[in-house]
Amino acid sequence: MSDVASGGADINRIILESSCDALGLALLVCGRDDTILFASPSILQFFPVPARLLTPGTRLRDFLGAVYDTGVRPGTLPENSRRRANREDWIAEHMALHWRERYESVERAGRTRWVSLRKRRLSSGIGILSVTDVSEQKKRDEQLQTDLERVELTEEILDAQPNPICVKDRNLNYIAVNKAFCTIHELSQEAILGRSAWDLVDAELAERFEQSDRSVLETGKPHSEAEHIVRADGSDLWVVTRKYRIGMPGRHFVVTCMNDVTDIAAWYHGTGDNTGSSGLQILDYSIFAPAQNFYDPFRALNVQQLVEAGSMIETLPARGLRVLLATGDRGAEERLVARLRGSGLDACAVRNSNELQAFALAAERSGVKLDILVLDGAFRDVERVLAGWHASPVLKISDGIDAGNLLAEIFRVCAERPQPRSSLSQADWGISFEGDVAPGTHAPEIEVLVAEDNQINQFVFAQILEGLGVSHRIAANGREAVELWHELQPALVLMDISMPVMNGFDAAVAIRDAEKGTGRRTPIIAVTAQALDIDLRQCEASGMDDHIMKPVSPDMIEAVLRKYMPAGNMRAAG
Structure with missing residues (x-):
């Protein structure tokens, strides 16, 4: 019987050793009493211990001690490091790892070598350790x-x-x-x-x-x-x-x-x-x-018609006119402001009397002179604004006015009542409303502020948020996002990390600095096209709370809203 058992054991050992050679790994098997049952010769390629320590019956503790003494062991620090691992602590730590049900790690073994360690403890108490050289893979990854x-x-x-x-x-x-x-x-x-x-x-x-x-x-x-x-x-x-x-x-x-x-x-x-x-x-x-x-004549068709008709556009310095649009209609705001800017005018918009008051105060303090105020006839308190506004000519418009007709009216009013121009440049339009609103007046809050410079992505965000019934504003760069955050105090910020003027990381840091001492924290969600570890670490370091990947979808945005904007805190859009 003993001869048969011995022959079977030799066959099993030969099979295990051949399998290790074929798979390019080293194998160490231990019993429940922490003694070695089997060790493939290839173990010596990773740990140059005396061969006698691989014989069955050797204590695992003795094997680990010999590995520590060679200096070629997983987790070894470079020789010039001041920190040295204690021998007994190292052995005790690895004995405990061998008793874990499952353990995997990639660790340095020497200066230029990396090994993959996989440890399993079976229900029978037998422990198995496999070691694989992953130095080349590590180099490729780096x-x-x-x-x-x-x-x-x-x-x-x-x-x-x-x-x-x-x-x-x-x-x-x-x-x-x-x-x-x-x-x-x-x-x-x-x-x-x-x-x-x-x-x-x-x-x-x-x-x-x-x-x-x-x-x-x-x-x-x-x-x-x-x-x-x-x-x-x-x-x-x-x-x-x-x-x-x-x-x-x-x-x-x-x-x-x-x-x-x-x-x-x-x-x-x-x-x-x-x-x-x-x-x-x-x-x-x-x-x-x-x-x-690349010029598309249809994009400026109305202006071209006005020029051919001999309008005052030919003689009026259209580029650089500063126009403020006051309207509560977001659709009209987006349509008209984009059209005015595309025609060379410096245009922006306010949505209510509080914003108009804040803008006027900030413009006066900054020395910025308006050329004209375009006032929507449906604007709240329109009569009070008409009676009290003296900073520039006022043009009252009706709902649904054509952009080309609006341009003609703007040029007509400015030609009839020319205003002295400020020496400030276009960059001076970047007025911050922080601290400019009178006590007791606050710009209305919105639910989501989106910081995104890509026009296609802006459209996607707007469509999704409008479909979800969520009020929102869109900033074209990081600096504008910080200014709108101060002005609107949104409940959530979706922040693209790659933007001109100021990137998303710097904008998040600016918001977090402004929040210090206020007792509030706005959730900031990074929007990134790539989830590299360095980006995610930088998102966390800059104070962002989470991240989502492009391209965004309604389900993705809704999940973020549910997570960071509880239903009790959300308002109806519009």
């Missing part, structure tokens, strides 16, 4: 993290460049574009990436672009050309476009950089002519090849 950070940094650098930049692959599809490039097309990055010039510009121009791109890809010779572009808003852009080839053989890319020379280019063609005018000027526009015209 390299991937480094690559992701490098890509993110590269994107930030590209977006920070004032000149439009794009990158195309060998198929001449866009694989990277910066914000300046998106601006001239008035498209988002998502709408451009993966497409070609044939999808964005006229066929004749797309063919010309493709010819120069192919030439750069095949020859590696840079291409340079002066071009005239009409932006989506109708303004002219004079650029010198340069194209370069980058990358390795077989993986070449074309980088296009459009250097803006609108304000500084001077072309004399060696004539030496001096016109006597001050400053630099373009004397020969013919050297600029026609590029794409």
Whole structure:
């Protein structure tokens, strides 16, 4: 019987050792009395202990002590570290881990080696430890993290460049574009990436672009050309476009950089002519090849009709007029303010008398002069406002007024009663209402403040919140979000982490600093397109309470509202 048992045990041992070699792992099996029942020879590849300590019957404590003495053990600190693990404490800690029902960890074993430890304690009391070398996987993970950070940094650098930049692959599809490039097309990055010039510009121009791109890809010779572009808003852009080839053989890319020379280019063609005018000027526009015209005439159709009719738009300095719209209709506010801004006017809106009073006080203190107050006829206390407003001309409008007619009326009123202009720039419109409201008057609260710079995402948020019956306001950047938070005191903030002027992290910090000593805390939910660990840690460090991922959905938003805005605290929208 003993011979049969011995032969069976040898077969089991051979099978276990062969399995360990095939799987690339080391195996250690212990009994209920913490003695070694089986140890694969590959254990010595991870822990260079004397081979006699792997024989069956050896105490697990002795094996762990020998591992500690080698200095090559999981969790070992670098040699230059001042902190040293106590031998008995280390052994006791790992003895306790061996008695856990299930334990897994990835730990450092030496300076450059990482091992994966998996421990199981069976119901019979037998403990199993498997050890796998994961150094290469760890290196790949670290390299991937480094690559992701490098890509993110590269994107930030590209977006920070004032000149439009794009990158195309060998198929001449866009694989990277910066914000300046998106601006001239008035498209988002998502709408451009993966497409070609044939999808964005006229066929004749797309063919010309493709010819120069192919030439750069095949020859590696840079291409340079002066071009005239009409932006989506109708303004002219004079650029010198340069194209370069980058990358390795077989993986070449074309980088296009459009250097803006609108304000500084001077072309004399060696004539030496001096016109006597001050400053630099373009004397020969013919050297600029026609590029794409992104201006949509239908977007400004009403204004164009007024110009052709000989209205005062031709003679009035429309750009820069400061217009304040007072209306309680959010639909009219969004429609008219966007239209006025698109026509070159500096426009903003207030929704009630308290906001109007606060704006007037803040404008007076800041030295900002209004050109006109546009007053909705359905505005509450309209007669009192008409009687008491003296800061600028007042234009009373009816419900549903056409934006083009409103522009004509604004120009007519401003022409009839010209106002002295302030020397302040457009940036001075960023008036903060913090502390400017008289005691006892407060701007009405809203339920959700959304901070989002992408217009498509703004529309999505607005549709979802309106569908849920939740009152809301949208801020286009972090600084505006902080100002609206001071003004409106919302019950919840949905904060995009990547925005211009001030990002979501800095905006959250500013809100948390302002809350100190007030006894209140507004829930701030980060909205991010990527859930990298570094983003989540930064969200927590900046004071955010939670995060959601783009693209957002009604179910996602409703879950956030239920979690952070109890039903008893929510008001009806509108």
